[in-house]
Amino acid sequence: MEGPRAVDGALASGATLEAVFARPELVGRYAPEGAPDDHPDAQRLGAGYRQQIGAIHPVPADVLDPLADAMNPQGVLAIARFADAPLDEAATAERVVVLEAVRDPGNAGAVVRSAVAVGFGAVIATHGSTDLWSPKALRGAAGLTFGPLVCRGHSTAEVLSALSDAGHVRVRATPDGDVGVDRLPSAERMTLVVGNEAHGPSTEAVGGTDVAVSIPMQRPVDSLNVAVAAAVLMYTMREAAGNS
Numbered sequence: 001m002e003g004p005r006a007v008d009g010a011l012a013s014g015a016t017l018e019a020v021f022a023r024p025e026l027v028g029r030y031a032p033e034g035a036p037d038d039h040p041d042a043q044r045l046g047a048g049y050r051q052q053i054g055a056i057h058p059v060p061a062d063v064l065d066p067l068a069d070a071m072n073p074q075g076v077l078a079i080a081r082f083a084d085a086p087l088d089e090a091a092t093a094e095r096v097v098v099l100e101a102v103r104d105p106g107n108a109g110a111v112v113r114s115a116v117a118v119g120f121g122a123v124i125a126t127h128g129s130t131d132l133w134s135p136k137a138l139r140g141a142a143g144l145t146f147g148p149l150v151c152r153g154h155s156t157a158e159v160l161s162a163l164s165d166a167g168h169v170r171v172r173a174t175p176d177g178d179v180g181v182d183r184l185p186s187a188e189r190m191t192l193v194v195g196n197e198a199h200g201p202s203t204e205a206v207g208g209t210d211v212a213v214s215i216p217m218q219r220p221v222d223s224l225n226v227a228v229a230a231a232v233l234m235y236t237m238r239e240a241a242g243n244s
Contacts, residue, residue, distance in 0.1 A: 009143025093121030109140020160208035177214035
């Protein structure tokens with residue numbers, strides 16, 4: 001992963017980093033003992049998270065920056081181990097968001113970030129979705145992907161069946177839903193399913209969900225970016241649960 005924000009978020013989520021490679025002026029962010037006393041980052045992160053970092057390597061910008069994935073390198077790269085959760089374990093979370101064939105890593109990462117913000121315990125990406133652990137998706141999630149249970153690679157049918165077996169009410173986001181956000185049901189376990197950016201939910205998602213919800217919009221707008229829609233609906237689901 002790369003960038004101070006993503007690395008900071010990963011550390012805050014409990015990730016263990018095998019190594020951090022940083023421009024010399026940024027090393028103090030993660031190793032305060034090696035920074036001048038007046039270094040602005042010297043006590044901000046390193047003291048709290050140093051035990052989560054295996055090794056810290058200062059690397060000149062002309063060597064480090066060409067290794068970055070981003071067009072505008074931010075001077076920090078890190079190597080971290082990650083582990084996907086089994087589907088049956090992810091289905092035990094009280095609140096789950098399912099990304100069905102969401103292709104854009106920035107969108108997927110933003111959904112993960114919003115899920116963490118509102119307390120969703122699991123993020124499931126179906127087969128055909130972008131890799132939630134890719135550098136761009138991790139940047140979009142601000143490194144917070146290490147917090148919730150993450151499950152990948154299963155078909156839509158498998159995912160929705162497992163969630164049903166675990167007692168979830170499965171809510172599908174769609175522009176033509178018959179339930180508005182103000183009438184969302186509340187249950188002990190609930191799942192939000194968001195579909196592909198261009199095509200929306202698949203026929204499997206339509207047949208395998210319990211509720212179709214839409215967000216009311218002013219004309220001429222007839223749809224929202226998948227990450228924006230997911231954030232609105234996840235927040236609404238949290239509020240509905242709190243008021244039930």
